[in-house]
Amino acid sequence: MIEWLLRHRRGFLTASGALAVLLALLIGLRLRIDNSPEIWLPRGDVELERYRDFQTRFGADAIVALASRPLDLDSDVVRVAIARVAQDLGRIEGVVSVASPLAADGARRRDPLSVALVGSDGDRVALLATLDHELAAARRADVVDAIERLAEQSPFQGRLGLVGTDVITRDLDRGSQASFGGLFPLVALLLSGVVHRSLRSFPMLLGILLAGSFAALAALAAMALVGASLNLLVVLMPAILMVLTSAAAIHLCLRYLDLARASDSSDSEAREQLWARAWRETLRPCVLTTATTAVGFGSLCVSELAPVRNLGLYTAFGAVCVLCGVFTIVPAVAARAAIPRHGLPSRSGYERYIGRVIRHRAAVVILFGVLGVLAALGVARTRVESSVLEFFGEDHPVPTATRDFEEHFFGLTTYELWLEGSVEALATPAALAAVEQVRELARDGAWVTGAIAPLDVLDDVPTVVRGALWQRLLSEPPAELSRYLWRDGDRAALRVTLTGPTKSSNRAYATVVALREACAQVALPADCTLRVSGAAPLLVRGQVLLLETQIRSFAVALGLITLIVLVAFRSWRSAALSVVANALPIAGTLGIMGWVGIPLDAGTVTVAGIALGLVIDDTIHLLHGFAARHALPMQQRLASTLWSVGRPVVVTSIAVAFGFGAFAFASFRPTHYFGLLLAATATFALITDLLLVPALFSWLPDNRPAGSPQFPRNPREAS
Numbered sequence: 001m002i003e004w005l006l007r008h009r010r011g012f013l014t015a016s017g018a019l020a021v022l023l024a025l026l027i028g029l030r031l032r033i034d035n036s037p038e039i040w041l042p043r044g045d046v047e048l049e050r051y052r053d054f055q056t057r058f059g060a061d062a063i064v065a066l067a068s069r070p071l072d073l074d075s076d077v078v079r080v081a082i083a084r085v086a087q088d089l090g091r092i093e094g095v096v097s098v099a100s101p102l103a104a105d106g107a108r109r110r111d112p113l114s115v116a117l118v119g120s121d122g123d124r125v126a127l128l129a130t131l132d133h134e135l136a137a138a139r140r141a142d143v144v145d146a147i148e149r150l151a152e153q154s155p156f157q158g159r160l161g162l163v164g165t166d167v168i169t170r171d172l173d174r175g176s177q178a179s180f181g182g183l184f185p186l187v188a189l190l191l192s193g194v195v196h197r198s199l200r201s202f203p204m205l206l207g208i209l210l211a212g213s214f215a216a217l218a219a220l221a222a223m224a225l226v227g228a229s230l231n232l233l234v235v236l237m238p239a240i241l242m243v244l245t246s247a248a249a250i251h252l253c254l255r256y257l258d259l260a261r262a263s264d265s266s267d268s269e270a271r272e273q274l275w276a277r278a279w280r281e282t283l284r285p286c287v288l289t290t291a292t293t294a295v296g297f298g299s300l301c302v303s304e305l306a307p308v309r310n311l312g313l314y315t316a317f318g319a320v321c322v323l324c325g326v327f328t329i330v331p332a333v334a335a336r337a338a339i340p341r342h343g344l345p346s347r348s349g350y351e352r353y354i355g356r357v358i359r360h361r362a363a364v365v366i367l368f369g370v371l372g373v374l375a376a377l378g379v380a381r382t383r384v385e386s387s388v389l390e391f392f393g394e395d396h397p398v399p400t401a402t403r404d405f406e407e408h409f410f411g412l413t414t415y416e417l418w419l420e421g422s423v424e425a426l427a428t429p430a431a432l433a434a435v436e437q438v439r440e441l442a443r444d445g446a447w448v449t450g451a452i453a454p455l456d457v458l459d460d461v462p463t464v465v466r467g468a469l470w471q472r473l474l475s476e477p478p479a480e481l482s483r484y485l486w487r488d489g490d491r492a493a494l495r496v497t498l499t500g501p502t503k504s505s506n507r508a509y510a511t512v513v514a515l516r517e518a519c520a521q522v523a524l525p526a527d528c529t530l531r532v533s534g535a536a537p538l539l540v541r542g543q544v545l546l547l548e549t550q551i552r553s554f555a556v557a558l559g560l561i562t563l564i565v566l567v568a569f570r571s572w573r574s575a576a577l578s579v580v581a582n583a584l585p586i587a588g589t590l591g592i593m594g595w596v597g598i599p600l601d602a603g604t605v606t607v608a609g610i611a612l613g614l615v616i617d618d619t620i621h622l623l624h625g626f627a628a629r630h631a632l633p634m635q636q637r638l639a640s641t642l643w644s645v646g647r648p649v650v651v652t653s654i655a656v657a658f659g660f661g662a663f664a665f666a667s668f669r670p671t672h673y674f675g676l677l678l679a680a681t682a683t684f685a686l687i688t689d690l691l692l693v694p695a696l697f698s699w700l701p702d703n704r705p706a707g708s709p710q711f712p713r714n715p716r717e718a719s
Contacts, residue, residue, distance in 0.1 A: 413499070574697075
């Protein structure tokens with residue numbers, strides 16, 4: 001195959017270029033970005049279905065709020081201007097309702113929500129726009145943009161700030177778009193420096209960049225074909241594939257360069273033969289490393305979260321495309337490249353190094369054992385927690401506007417308590433008492449700071465007529481209470497919105513648990529149910545699934561990778577030792593997260609399974625070289641392996657560390673931590689491969705046949 005490819009490389013590269021253009025067109029036409037909250041839960045999830053039932057009764061609960069800075073609300077001109085802004089807001093296509101504290105003539109409204117839309121200091125107002133919950137993600141972002149333009153063009157230009165779930169989603173989409181367009185070239189640039197420094201060949205570098213770009217296009221096109229969308233996780237995939245391409249190609253290219261330098265041939269036909277030999281000698285270990293990398297990413301497919309599952313599935317597919325690109329595009333581009341003239345590395349240095357490791361192997365194992373204990377203690381401290389506001393920088397408008405709104409109005413994290421039953425049952429005094437008891441939960445909750453309920457309109461009504469007025473409200477719900485009262489035939493439902501500050505998911509989890517326990521104690525009339533719904537329970541459910549993803553994906557990756565190594569090398573000792581050696585860097589990374597307080601969230605929860613599939617790649621190359629030198633004494637066997645494979649292992653580890661380290665420049669904190677943690681894992685894995693792996697393997701029995709040769713005169717004979 002390789003000989004045919006090298007003979008027809010021009011035609012192959014032309015066809016590959018044409019295919020790449022078609023893939024790029026497909027991606028541009030069909031691939032979209034979507035970070036809406038609903039994508040983080042599986043279809044058919046109980047919590048999601050409950051939330052959709054809630055929406056069919058009361059409409060969307062997510063809002064876009066326009067909150068003013070201090071204004072003179074005693075001025076008739078100001079009040080009328082605010083009322084006009086509210087009217088203009090209602091005319092925007094996609095906005096289904098607008099809540100304002102002021103009527104069209106500037107007079108104050110007295111319904112529960114309108115009262116809450118006047119700031120605590122009495123000099124601020126907020127307007128709430130509810131968007132059609134059936135709008136597509138891209139359309140909702142367009143509506144938010146239209147609201148933002150309205151705020152900028154209003155008489156209060158610069159004095160109206162936007163907050164709300166859809167605003168956060170829109171800005172997450174923008175950040176994802178920036179990561180999608182910026183991370184890949186940044187990673188490619190950093191990797192170019194590392195690769196060119198090690199290979200000293202521009203054609204090889206060009207081949208690697210083309211192979212990585214083709215793999216990214218193929219994976220993204222596969223997503224476009226099935227209608228999958230990008231999100232803040234999946235946008236990392238092209239940059240990840242470029243890192244994987246560099247790591248695989250370095251082994252092939254360095255092997256070719258070593259063969260070429262040893263043969264000292266400049267004939268083009270001889271070079272093609274050397275490429276063919278390097279191709280055959282590195283294909284098997286690269287196939288194995290591709291399998292383990294694909295398993296590491298593919299293990300994420302066990303997740304119930306679609307964004308995590310898509311990252312795993314399509315990156316695993318991309319890893320296979322990386323292997324194909326490295327072993328076709330790279331040799332096709334670099335077949336006639338000039339060979340940089342550098343001598344082979346010295347053998348004696350590797351022998352001395354391995355000798356020291358073997359002499360101090362007990363100390364090495366003890367040292368790594370101590371580090372493992374420290375890592376385990378750190379892992380025990382690792383917490384699962386996420387706060388969407390912390391995804392942005394401190395000075396980003398989203399967290400700034402959210403904090404300002406919650407300081408002067410009410411918390412934007414909502415817990416919807418939904419009471420439903422027959423109209424007859426809800427009209428009873430017992431139901432009225434139950435609603436009052438539900439509303440009082442806001443005063444008892446640790447993090448619930450307010451309540452908005454239809455019962456608020458009865459606060460100033462004498463007790464003797466409250467029951468009759470309540471029955472009238474149920475029989476003919478007024479328009480201003482349509483957000484809180486629903487009726488369909490003889491069924492009715494009412495909604496109590498409890499509000500709290502936007503904090504971490506753990507705070508939301510504790511609040512949801514407390515509310516459900518409290519609701520279980522409410523005395524309900526027969527034929528009535530009381531449920532907790534809203535955005536906060538969705539967040540809590542997603543958080544539980546995140547933790548399950550980490551545990552299950554790592555367990556799947558560990559089991560399958562161990563099986564691959566066992567089958568490939570037919571040695572349970574090698575499999576056990578390699579897995580132990582590669583579990584330590586991952587434990588070290590998770591331990592660092594625990595010690596320094598980096599939580600497991602939407603970005604970092606995937607690190608363990610992915611890292612295992614990545615860091616074991618270099619160990620597999622070492623194992624392959626070690627197995628090929630079975631006829632040598634143990635010390636020489638290790639030294640020869642490190643001499644032959646050590647330099648590519650070091651270079652690929654540096655490339656992986658630099659490539660993922662580029663993620664530190666991302667604006668999203670989850671992306672930032674994701675890259676830094678994988679870079680740290682690659683660095684730890686390199687140290688482990690150079691120290692712990694030789695120390696452990698030196699204890700394996702020396703099964704050389706009698707009369708086996710000594711250290712080979714040619715460093716490549718053993719291969």
